[in-house]
Amino acid sequence: MESLAQEHPDTSVPVQPEPASDSSPVSPPKANRLKELFAYWSIEQRVLAGFGLVFAGIVVISAISYRNTSVLIENSRLDSKSHELVQLLSSVEEALAAAESGHRRYLVTGDESYLKSYRSTVEQMPEYLRYLRGLTSEGAEQRDRVEALERLISRQLKAEAGAIVQREKRGYEGVRHLALSGAAKTEIEEIHRLVTELDTAEQRVLHARVEESAGSTKNTISLLGLGAFLQLVLLASVYFLIHHDVAERRRVAAELQSRGELLLAANKELESFSYSVSHDLRAPLRHIDGYAALLSKAAGDTLNDKARRYLQTISGSAKQMGQLIDDLLVFSRMGRQDMLRTTVNLDQLVKTALHDLRLDLQGRTISWTIHPLPNVSGDPAMLRQVFMNLISNALKFTTTRTEAKIEIGAVTKSSSETEVFVRDNGVGFDMQYAHKLFGVFQRLHRNDEFEGTGIGLANVRRIIHRHGGRTWAEGALNQGATFYFSLPLERSVR
Secondary structure: OOHHHHHHHHOOOOOOHHHHHHHHHOOHHEEEEHHHHHHHOHHHHHHHHHHHHHEEEEEEHHHHHHHHHHHHHHHHHHHHHHHHHHHHHHHHHHHHHHHHHHHHHHHHHHHHHHHHEEEEEEEHHHHHHHHHHOOOOOOOHHHHHHHHHHHHHHHHHHHHHHEEEEEEEHHHHHHHHHHHOOOHHHHHHHHHHHHOOOOOHHHHHHHHHHHHHHHHHHHHHHHHHHOOOOOOOOHHHHHHHHHHHHHHHHHHHHHHHHHHHHHHHHHHHHHHHHHHOOOOHHHHHHHHHHHEEEEEEEEHOOHHHHHHHHHHHHHHHHHHHHHHHHHHHHHHHHHOOOOOOOEEEEHHHHHHHHHHHHHHHHHOOOOEEEEEOEEEEEOHHHHHHHHHHHHHHHHHOOOOOOOOOEEEEEEEEOOEEEEEEEEEEEOOOOOHHHHOOOOOOOOOOOOOOOOOOOOHHHHHHHHHOOOOOHHHHHHOOOOOOEEEEEEEEHOOOO
């Protein structure tokens, strides 16, 4: 016993370490590598990795749900066709039965009023058959049955037509046997059998589709539940991303606020500077214009024509410079002026603009075409300036015409905005320079041809853009021009 006890530890001691020595170098390094790799990832990388996995799962679920939904939609479409087919088969059979019944009464009585159902069926049957062909175009067996049904119906109607001819020629005795048994008894029985087959086959297919749709619906509901869970995981991932981005956004917001304050201060300084400069510029211009007038008055007849022309040029240029300064100030204010949003009656604005321009209309032959204009949302004073500028332009550039033609109207192409136009038959412009029309100081005609500062259309564009609209123009040399602008309609205002 003692020898056995001593032998046991001798045999067991060297055996136990072997499995430990065999397994220890294999598994721990792999797990450690995964842990180390995951530990090196930043929080954003981990969230993005989770986002990617969830997104991939949602894509797969969406694809399967889309396929199931497509099956449901297709089955629904086919179910509708099946129901239409069943109803149409019933209508065809009823029409043929009514035609056959009326036909037999006619054969017995000779009263043509009984042929009303028959003739109606003859007229409607091609349309019925066309519908049947359309409803069974996707199934070969049903399509073959419909073709056989079409042949049988044709035979029935031909047989009944032949019986009508015999009734007219021979009278009742000539068609007595047909009146009793029916002119197309065999065809009617075959038609009833075929209609029954068509109906049975369609009901069988309809039942199979209902079961398939039910299974697809259950799968889709389960997948949508899984998708909702994954979306919650996705929202959690997005929350972490937003959380890490909040600090950066706050910094950017603070910087933007600081820059906005600097920009506001710069705008106020610019406004003060513009008023100061305009005042300082007006004084010397008034002096130039005034002293030129005094010189012309003092010199009197001692000046020759050339000298008078020089003085007129000096005075005219000073006045033009003053007008240019005024227009620049208006253009500058237009970008800073607060807008009053209200409902604007464009018809009334046009009438007001024409009344203000009445002095420019004196001595002119002008043909006006003013269409009804819609109510829009905007600032009445600003939009009045738009019409003043555009109508003044039309009046100015039609001075070379014996009869000026000016048309004002609007085209509503959508429920949210309208396009207003002012069209004239004036000198027009070359479309390759159309992009310059609405720029500051951009003029396509020399000052000695047509006066102007080149700021009116720039003001129009600025006003319309502040209203959320667009401006553009079309024209051709010596063929007139059309200026367009779009505005939001009254009902689209929030």
